[in-house]
Amino acid sequence: MSDWEPKIVAFLCNWCSYGAADLAGVGRMEYPPHIRVIRIPCTGRMSPKFFLAALREGADGVWVSG
Amino acid sequence: MGIEPGRLHFSWISSAESTKFVTVATQVTEAVRALGPNTRFIQPPLAEVA
Amino acid sequence: MTSTTAILREIAARLLSSGAVEMVIGFRQGTIPMMNEPCFVRKPDEVGHLVWDSHCGINLANYLTDRKEKIGIVAKGCDSRNVVTHILENKIRREQLVVIGVPCRGMADKRKIAMKCPGEILRVSETATAITAEGEGFSRTFEKADVLQHNCSLCIHRNPVIYDELAGDLVEEQQGVDRYADVRAVEEMTPERRWKYFEDLLAPCIRCYACRNACPLCYCPTCFVDESRPQWVGKGQDPIDVRTFHFLRAYHCAGRCTDCGACERACPVGINMRLFTKKLEKDCRELFDWEAGLSLEARPALDQYRPNDPNDFIR
Incomplete structure (x- = not known):
């Protein structure tokens, strides 16, 4: 599969990494387009269920960031 | 679990660290x-389901 | 009748007639051999039902969840650790309980015994070190050490950790047990190999949830497998659904499982799902120096923040 590009689900904490992503956008910085962001209220909301659910729905990778 | 460890990443980034x-x-x-x-x-x- | 049975009955009768408890939870003889069942004694003249032998593997802490009355509970080592976990998780109050501790020498694995017998077992008797199974035209005697449940042969907490009454003398704990040989073997596999290994391990699963129901930790009002919005896991026997169920069930037990073996014992198709919970138990011990249910004072590993918690996996 030559045209395959990874699909990554990113669970970002509202107050930390989501803010960083926002700032990166405001600063017009470039980063890979493979990330699908899901905002969670806090990394404490993360659950093993989400990881498995993401894989089951076809994600190639999962990134959890607080 | 039989999932490659490289598929799951954790990080800690403050909202100022774009x-x-x-x-x-x-x-x-x-x-x-x-x-x-x-x-x-x-x-x-x-x-x-049709 | 073993002497432990006699002492148990005596204690239960005393507690019930003095009004110290309203109910004693113990074991009685099951309808078929080697299948003792839980028994709830409410009147002093019913204590004759209570028994104690090598077939009391069910974890009685399972029956304490959210009870309101005063209860006397018969507890071997693992049961008592689950009682502690229940108290820590506010599923019962310590004041409600009279823990009748029973120092345990391990429970027999009914499958191991049945496999070694040529026909249906109709009677079972035991001495301190041997178990005799009899059926139509045969009688076999086994060393108890040879037919122990796997988790019992690896047990390092045979004596109850909390008790108010004690039925019998404390036993010597097993020393130098290598608890995690099987977990290490799986850890050393490559992801591909491990995927295949779990596929084979879980292939017979029929999703009966007996492991969940037998487990004293599984008391959620709505289990994640029964949730439909969102539906985390399909209800069929799809291998991915089966795997999701087993992994998530194990994760719910992280830092709480006492390796009582109730899940494996309850499984009708003989899956060793203790492998998953034991992996988490091993991690908890190595990363947080935590063993579940040993003390009423300490907070569980996943319940408490410590500045020196390991965080090497975070970038």
């Missing part, structure tokens, strides 16, 4: 790209 966000996003993408498509745990979509 450069770190970009760095880690790139690293994560490259790590997953190196592993190739995920073949395990994927569930075939349910058949549409």
